[in-house]
Amino acid sequence: MLLFRSEETVNGWCEKQGVPRRPILSLEQLWFLAVAWYANRLTVDSRRPAPNEMVAIFSKLGLEGSFWDPRADEWSSPPQRASMIETAGSWGILRIPPGGGKPGKG
Amino acid sequence: MDFETAVKLNIYETIAETTKIPSASAVARALDSSVAAVEEAFQRLGAQRLLVLEPGGASGIRMAPPFSAIETPFLVRVVGRGYYANCVWDAYGVSAALHRDARIVSSDGLTGEPLELMVQGGKPLPRPYVGHFAVPAAHWWDDIVAT
Numbered sequence: 001m002l003l004f005r006s007e008e009t010v011n012g013w014c015e016k017q018g019v020p021r022r023p024i025l026s027l028e029q030l031w032f033l034a035v036a037w038y039a040n041r042l043t044v045d046s047r048r049p050a051p052n053e054m055v056a057i058f059s060k061l062g063l064e065g066s067f068w069d070p071r072a073d074e075w076s077s078p079p080q081r082a083s084m085i086e087t088a089g090s091w092g093i094l095r096i097p098p099g100g101g102k103p104g105k106g
Numbered sequence: 107m108d109f110e111t112a113v114k115l116n117i118y119e120t121i122a123e124t125t126k127i128p129s130a131s132a133v134a135r136a137l138d139s140s141v142a143a144v145e146e147a148f149q150r151l152g153a154q155r156l157l158v159l160e161p162g163g164a165s166g167i168r169m170a171p172p173f174s175a176i177e178t179p180f181l182v183r184v185v186g187r188g189y190y191a192n193c194v195w196d197a198y199g200v201s202a203a204l205h206r207d208a209r210i211v212s213s214d215g216l217t218g219e220p221l222e223l224m225v226q227g228g229k230p231l232p233r234p235y236v237g238h239f240a241v242p243a244a245h246w247w248d249d250i251v252a253t
Contacts, residue, residue: 001193001194001195001237001238001239001240002193002194002215002237002238002240003179003180003194003197003212003213003214003215003221003223003235003236003237004214004215004216004235004236004237004238005214005217005219005221005234005235006234006235006236007236009214009215009216009217010215010216010236010238012216012217013215013216013238014238014240016216017240019240021238022238022239022240022241022242023238023239024236024237024238024239025236025237025238025239026236026237027198027223027230027232027233027235027236027237028230028232029237030194030195030198030230030237031198031202031225031229031230033195033198034172034195034196034197034198034199034201034202035198035202037171037172037195037199037202038171038172038196038199038200038202038203039202039203039205041118041171041172041199041202041203042115042118042119042122042203042204044107044111044115046114046156047154047156048154048155048156054243058243066242066244067239067242067243068242068243069243069244070243070244070246071244072242072243072244073244
């Protein structure tokens with residue numbers, strides 16, 4: 001996913017690429033996802049969130065619907081501007097119990 | 107600790123120290139193992155989506171998320187070192203993984219205008235910029251490099 005100065009340049013990029021505009025996230029939302037995915041990546045028991053855990057993480061940011069479901073066979077939700085409902089702490093770590101899920105799509 | 111975990115940790119510790127993703131032979135030397143055994147571990151870690159291997163069956167690593175083996179438009183400066191990330195999410199991910207503040211040197215996806223992000227005190231400094239998710243989550247790994 002790319003970085004843009006504004007929604008206007010996102011629109012311009014989508015037009016240039018000939019693709020529909022899809023969800024736009026704030027930097028605060030991206031930081032939340034970065035902490036959830038990667039804060040424990042250098043530890044012994046690190047692993048990627050399982051699909052159900054991904055859905056839960058996205059849901060905390062108000063990112064819901066099939067676009068955000070790695071298990072979805074297809075998606076049909078219209079593009080949306082999700083709102084920030086929770087801000088990640090500083091170095092918060094997503095705690096995943098050992099063997100708590102298998103890696104999946106996403 | 108099992109061998110696969112040792113390989114994973116060696117990869118990430120090497121990246122943290124050197125900014126570079128190590129080769130299978132370098133990991134094998136560090137762990138006093140064989141290249142073949144390390145390559146098999148790479149494959150298993152790839153199956154878990156903890157690594158993205160170079161295409162075509164090569165033994166090299168293209169991505170050890172959030173880190174990239176090649177230069178990208180997402181350069182993350184951390185305490186005098188420069189790490190390349192795979193996307194804007196991963197650019198913040200480098201800071202999160204290293205538990206270090208960072209300055210991210212990037213650019214607008216349309217215009218190429220230089221854009222800079224900062225993480226200070228373990229939090230991102232406010233900027234009006236945005237990230238665009240062009241691909242649904244179910245299809246991210248259809249072509250993770252393009253995603």
